[in-house]
Amino acid sequence: MDHAARPYRSVLYIPGSKDRALDKARTLAVDAIIFDLEDAVTPDEKANARTLLAATLKEGGYGPRAKVVRINGLDSDWWREDVAAFVGADIDAILIPKVGSAADVQAVADLIPDVPLWAMMETPQGVLNAAEIAAHPRMTCFIMGTNDLVKELKCRTRADRMPLLASLQMCLVAARANGIAAVDGVYNAFKDEDGLRVECEQGRDMGFDGKTLIHPAQVAIANAAFAPTQAEIELAHRQIEAFDAAEAAGQGVAVVDGKIVENLHIVTARETLAKAAAIAELEGK
Known part of the structure; x- marks a missing residue:
């Protein structure tokens, strides 16, 4: 699977x-x-959880799902042992909570070679330092910690998430500037399917790759929201076809459905098709 196109529609805690x-x-x-x-x-369960998780991951059986271990915070007594327990383990990433700077990322990188690192973006300092965190050579994904951000910013929880939009976008811009993935925060009311759908669509429209989830009941909605629709896939094919025909005729621009199609639209169209193919591969279709 093309790593850049790897889907992160649903990321379940x-x-x-x-x-x-x-x-x-x-x-x-x-x-x-x-x-x-x-x-x-x-x-009092930290040490037991670490041992249980290490043993469970050795057993395997998680198929194509990306396996990410969230360690304890760097201000805790547990994080070094957490990292040590997964050196050489079959995991796809270590997720670092409350990352404030690239130095936090480096502290973990020093203890575990070769494993990609993910950052929880959940503090004002982290948001302000998003660019340097995203630029760390081992960093491959941002996870938005929206509950902690609400607490730290002293803002209110609103359906439109207006108080969080600046933080979400700063982290997204930093992620995209450095070619890494970015996954939106959780939706707490896990029985409210309509609310989850609206928030997934907002995150998707902003540009996030997917949503973090707290309950298996949320998976299907996130998977649907962050996957290209059949209409988007068909449009991508038509745009590529029309652009190829225009280029063959010596023109740099095509028209599809009354809209101009330039080279930049073709880049997006190819990304859409790559994402659809990666999702199909993940789902064994």
Whole structure:
């Protein structure tokens, strides 16, 4: 699979301390799993969760799903042992909470070679330093920690997320400037399907690759929202066809459905088709 086109439509948090949840995750239609050792695990369970998760990942069975371990924060007593437990493990990334600067990323990079690193973008300092964090050579994905951002910014939770838009966009711009993935924050009301759908569509329209999820019931909606639609796939094919024909005739511009199609539209069209192909491959179609 083309790594750049790898889908992250649905990125589900699973507590690293819960045997049944770890097992169930093997059967869910998610693009990625965040195995959580941080917020989802109580202090007295931290060491047990780490051991259980390391053993579970050795057993495997997660198929094509991206496997990401969220360690404890760099201000905690646990993070170094968390990282050490997964050196050489079959994982796709380590997720670092509350990243404030590129130095935080480097601190983890020093302890685990070769594994891609992801950053939780959930503090004002992290948002302000998004460009340098995204530019770290080991950084491959931003995860928006919107609950923590709401707390830190002292803003209110609103359906339109207006108080968060500047932070979301600053992180997205930094991610795109450095060619890394960016995944939107969680939607807390996991039984509210309509609300989730609206927020997924907002995130998709902003440019995010997918959504972090807190419940398996949210997976299908996120997968649908962040996948190219059949109409988008067909349009991409028609744009490429029309542009190729225009180029063959010595023209640099084509017209499809009454709209100008230039080279930049063809780049987007090819990305759409690559994403659709990657999703089909992931789903075994």
